[in-house]
Amino acid sequence: MATLKDLAARKPVLATIRLIVPAGAARPAPPVGPALGFYRLNLMAFCKDFNARTQKYKAETPMQVTLTAYKDSTFEFVVKSPSVSWFLKKAAGIDTASSRPGHNNVSSLTLRHVYEIAKLKQADPFCKHMSLEALCKSIIGTANSMGIEIVKDL
Numbered sequence: 001m002a003t004l005k006d007l008a009a010r011k012p013v014l015a016t017i018r019l020i021v022p023a024g025a026a027r028p029a030p031p032v033g034p035a036l037g038f039y040r041l042n043l044m045a046f047c048k049d050f051n052a053r054t055q056k057y058k059a060e061t062p063m064q065v066t067l068t069a070y071k072d073s074t075f076e077f078v079v080k081s082p083s084v085s086w087f088l089k090k091a092a093g094i095d096t097a098s099s100r101p102g103h104n105n106v107s108s109l110t111l112r113h114v115y116e117i118a119k120l121k122q123a124d125p126f127c128k129h130m131s132l133e134a135l136c137k138s139i140i141g142t143a144n145s146m147g148i149e150i151v152k153d154l
């Protein structure tokens, strides 16, 4: 028997739409309104679902949405949080990474920051099978390559 996922995969696709939408703040206004309206998709249903799914992120976090619109006016979407470097810069309160990481560190963060970013990243479609430990290691690697030193306590 075909699963729902198989059936969905067979539906004729009308378009794939990519949008950046602030967490918890999808509204029937640009850019969301016109993009979904153009394909006659249920705008209010999208806003409600997106806002529910992105509740746990801080307001204004720029979420990356990839929406698949089907010919029967139904749709599906996946939401991805911003890059690890975006979260690290926000947490450290810096705009740019160090030009000489390791020699000239621009900031320090604690393991707690790393852990919080890892928990948010784990909600991403491509990270959900990664352990928190693996995510933390990868985040520490990114931090070090940006000149952000990770310490136990500040």
Ligand SMILES: *[C@@H]1O[C@H](CO)[C@@H](O)[C@H](O)[C@H]1NC(C)=O
Binding pocket: 101, 102, 103, 104, 105, 144, 147, 148, 149, 150
């Ligand atoms: C910068 O951070 C790295 C990695 O966290 C550390 O090994 C290095 O000693 C730091 N460099 C300076 C100059 O503080």
